[in-house]
Amino acid sequence: METETATRWLTDSEQCAWRTHLEVNRLLTYQMERDLQPFGLTLNDYEILVNLSESEEHRMRMSDLATATLQSKSRLSHQITRMENAELVRREHCESDRRGLYAVLTEHGLDTMRKVAPHHVDSVRRHFIDLLSPEALVDLSKALTPIAEHLRTQRAGG
The missing domain is CATH 1.10.10.10 (Winged helix-like DNA-binding domain superfamily/Winged helix DNA-binding domain)
Structure with a gap:
């Protein structure tokens, strides 16, 4: 019989962060698509x-x-x-x-x-950038950078 590795289930705060990320990603993609439709x-x-x-x-x-x-x-x-x-x-x-x-x-x-670019930039501002403080944008970049680097490495086969 194989030894099972214990699953590290998400804590409530981890689950909340993950699901919020998924929801924001879906909703933001949906909105960006809607704003490009007229073009x-x-x-x-x-x-x-x-x-x-x-x-x-x-x-x-x-x-x-x-x-x-x-x-x-x-x-x-x-x-x-x-x-x-x-x-x-x-x-x-x-x-x-x-x-x-x-x-x-x-x-x-x-x-x-x-x-289209000016309209797209306006959409990004209205639905993302302007909803966060300059400090929150810096913090968000810092928080997401290691994830992006990890995923780029995975994609490259590293």
Whole structure:
């Protein structure tokens, strides 16, 4: 018979913190999605536009974009197809790697990004930033940084 390791159940305060985090994450994601709907974008679309707009020559290898957006290559491919149909991005072949593809921000995509970004930032402020004091924001960053670092290490296979 295998020896069981005792489960470290969550305390009431730990359970409260975890469930509050889950609720805030769901509600904030829902609100951000709602605020992007008038522009015909999803939060995934916006994240891709941000990544491409901040990349050199407004382009990224599809594999790098999949990694940056935490999407499978297959899911990203479908996402990019939808965004191509909306003329926000286009695919280009990679000259140095025949199998490689780039996702490239189009002029329409860049214009869309410029138009939507102020509204998105306003939404982030209204539903997150402005609800916390400057001190609470610093504390939140400090509290979440070790979790983010741990999860990035796990993702990298470390």
